[in-house]
Amino acid sequence: xxxxxxxxxxxxxxxxxxxxxxxxxxxxxxxxxxxxxxxxxxxxxxxxxxxxxxxxxxxxxxxxxxxxxxxxxxxxxxxxxxxxxxxxxxxxxxxxxxxxxxxxxxxxxxxxxxxxxxxxxxxxxxxxxxxxxxxxxxxxxxxxxxxxxxxxxxxxxxxxxxxxxxxxxxxxxxxxxxxxxxxxxxxxxxxxxxxxxxxxxxxxxxxxxxxxxxxxxxxxxxxxxxxxxxxxxxxxxxxxxxxxxxxxxxxxxxxxxxxxxxxxxxxxxxxxxxxxxxxxxxxxxxxxxxxxxxxxxxxxxxxxxxxxxxxxxxxxxxxxxxxxxxxxxxxxxxxxxxxxxxxxxxxxxxxxxxxxxxxxxxxxxxxxxxxxxxxxxxxxxxxxxxxxxxxxxxxxxxxxx
Numbered sequence: 001x002x003x004x005x006x007x008x009x010x011x012x013x014x015x016x017x018x019x020x021x022x023x024x025x026x027x028x029x030x031x032x033x034x035x036x037x038x039x040x041x042x043x044x045x046x047x048x049x050x051x052x053x054x055x056x057x058x059x060x061x062x063x064x065x066x067x068x069x070x071x072x073x074x075x076x077x078x079x080x081x082x083x084x085x086x087x088x089x090x091x092x093x094x095x096x097x098x099x100x101x102x103x104x105x106x107x108x109x110x111x112x113x114x115x116x117x118x119x120x121x122x123x124x125x126x127x128x129x130x131x132x133x134x135x136x137x138x139x140x141x142x143x144x145x146x147x148x149x150x151x152x153x154x155x156x157x158x159x160x161x162x163x164x165x166x167x168x169x170x171x172x173x174x175x176x177x178x179x180x181x182x183x184x185x186x187x188x189x190x191x192x193x194x195x196x197x198x199x200x201x202x203x204x205x206x207x208x209x210x211x212x213x214x215x216x217x218x219x220x221x222x223x224x225x226x227x228x229x230x231x232x233x234x235x236x237x238x239x240x241x242x243x244x245x246x247x248x249x250x251x252x253x254x255x256x257x258x259x260x261x262x263x264x265x266x267x268x269x270x271x272x273x274x275x276x277x278x279x280x281x282x283x284x285x286x287x288x289x290x291x292x293x294x295x296x297x298x299x300x301x302x303x304x305x306x307x308x309x310x311x312x313x314x315x316x317x318x319x320x321x322x323x324x325x326x327x328x329x330x331x332x333x334x335x336x337x338x339x340x341x342x343x344x345x346x347x348x349x350x351x352x353x354x355x356x357x358x359x360x361x362x363x364x365x366x367x368x369x370x371x372x373x374x375x376x377x378x379x380x381x382x383x384x385x386x387x388x389x390x391x392x393x394x395x396x397x398x399x400x401x
Contacts (some may be wrong), residue, residue: 001366002338002398003239004283004293004327007063008259008319009248010301010348012321012360012379016309019251024313024350025299025361025378030320030330033363036342037377040365043387043392045395049345055355056301057223059345060254065236067398068079074154074225075250079145082252082262087139092152094221095250096137096145098122100214101162101196106169107304109161110143112214118204119143122216129198130191137219140249141270147221149381151186153181156188159204162305163354168216188221195219227322232259233292236393237400240293245279246270251296261286261292272315276322281391284330287338297323304348312350336368341399342377361388362401 006058011025019027039082047059049068058125061068075094087093098119100107100200123139135382138146157163160174173192176185196218199205205215208237233239239252244255245263247270252262267275274297299320303312331338341364347354372386387398 002287002291004287004295004332004338005063005399006292006319006324006327006340006342007060007294007296008300008316008342008344009298010304010346011294011316011319011344012347012354012358013312014347014349014351015302016350019313023311023379024316026380027311028316030316030377031261032325033342034376036328036365037381038361040340040360040363041369041372041376041387042363042377042382042385043044044359044382044385044389045343046359046389046391049392053160054346054357055223056248056249057254058344058356060066060251060296062344062392063343063395064233064254064258065393066230067392071228071230072225073228075223076146076148077225077228078145078257079140079249080138080148081256082249082251083138083140083146085146085148087148089227090151090159092149092154092224092226094147094149094158094224096147096162097143097220097222098199098216099143099218099220100216101169101218102214104168104170105173106161106165106167106220107214109220111216112208112304114143114208114216116141118208119216119298121147121198121204122202125202126195126198126219130194135187135314136190141247144249144375147219148189149184153178154186154224154226155181156185156224158224159285161220161221165353172268174221186377191221192219208327228257230257232257234259237396239291239400241290242294243253243286243290244294244296245273245282245286246296247292247304248296249299250274251294255294261290261336262264271302272299272311272318274299276318277326280323280326284291284327287331295323300344301348303341304350305353307350307353309350339399340365340369343395347379362387362395
C-alpha cells in the first residue's frame with residue numbers, strides 16, 4: 001500500500017454572507033474532492049492541542065502524529081532545517097518575517113508578498129548592518145526568513161504578525177516570560193526598531209513605494225526555540241520511505257526532521273498562482289518509489305489571510321481540478337493500491353484573516369474499504385462521517401491502519 005496526504009493549508013472556513021451563508025468549501029465547484037469523499041470515510045480532526053496557538057507549525061506537526069508538547073521547539077528551528085542551516089548548542093532560532101508597518105500599525109505580515117529577490121537583498125543588508133557575534137539573519141522565501149541568537153532564551157511572549165493586522169506594533173512587541181529572558185527580549189526589540197530605521201530609505205523599498213507596493217520596513221521575529229529532538233515517521237509508523245512537497249520552508253523543515261526527502265518544484269510559490277500541476281506530477285512520481293508523500297499546498301491559507309473570499313474559493317477549485325482530479329485518475333491505474341487522505345491543517349477564516357483552532361474536516365480513502373454515507377466534502381458534511389472526531393496521533397494511526 002502507498003499513502004499520500006493532500007493538505008490544503010487553511011482551506012476550512014466559516015459561513016460567509018457573500019457566499020449565501022456557505023463556506024468556501026461548500027461554495028466551490030470541486031467534483032473530484034467530493035468524489036473522494038463519497039469513495040472514502042470522513043471525520044473531523046482536532047489539529048491544535050489544548051493550550052497551543054493555531055499556528056501552521058503546531059497543526060502540521062499534529063497532522064503528522066507528533067506530540068507537540070514534547071517535540072516542538074519553535075518554528076525557526078524547523079525552517080532552519082529546510083534551509084540547511086544548523087542550530088548549534090546554545091543557539092536560539094526564530095522565524096523572522098519582514099513586514100509592512102504603516103502609521104505605526106502592522107499593515108500586513110508579508111510586506112505585500114515581497115519577491116524573493118527583493119527580500120534577499122534586504123535581509124543580506126540587515127545582516128551586514130546588524131549581524132555579528134550574537135544575532136545573525138539568513139534569507140528564506142518571500143517574507144519568511146531566519147534569525148539566530150547565540151545564548152538566546154526562548155521564554156518569550158511573541159505575537160505572530162499575521163494574527164494582528166491593524167494593531168499598533170508597539171503593543172505587540174516581544175515580552176520576557178521569565179527574568180532570565182529579559183536580555184533576549186530587549187535585544188530582539190532593539191533589532192526591530194533598528195531595522196525600521198535602516199529599511200525606511202533602502203532602495204528596494206523606495207522602488208516598491210514608487211510602484212504603489214507595500215514597503216518591507218520592519219523585521220518581526222517570533223516562534224523561538226532550540227534544536228528539536230523529533231522521531232522520524234519511519235520510527236513511529238514503520239513506513240520505509242517518504243517525501244514532502246511544499247513551497248514553504250516550515251513544512252520542508254518538518255519533513256527533514258520527520259525523515260522525508262524534500263522535493264523542490266519549479267514554480268511552487270506558496271501563493272494562489274503556485275504550480276499545482278508540477279507539484280501533483282512530482283507527488284505521483286515520488287509515490288512510485290516511496291511509501292508515503294506529504295503534498296502541501298499553501299494557496300488557500302494565503303487567500304484567507306488576505307480576507308479574499310473569491311480567491312479562496314478559487315484556490316479550492318484549483319486544488320480540485322489541477323491536483324486531486326489527476327491523483328485520483330492516475331493512481332486508479334496502478335497495480336499497487338494508494339490510500340489518499342485530504343484535509344487542511346487549520347481553518348483560516350476570511351472574516352478574521354488568521355488561523356483558528358476549530359477542528360478540520362478530513363477524508364481517508366482506502367481502496368477496498370467500505371465508504372460511509374458522506375457524499376461531499378466540507379466542514380459540516382464531515383461532522384457526520386464515520387470517523388467522528390479524532391485527536392493527537394489518531395489521524396495518522398487511521399491512515400496507516
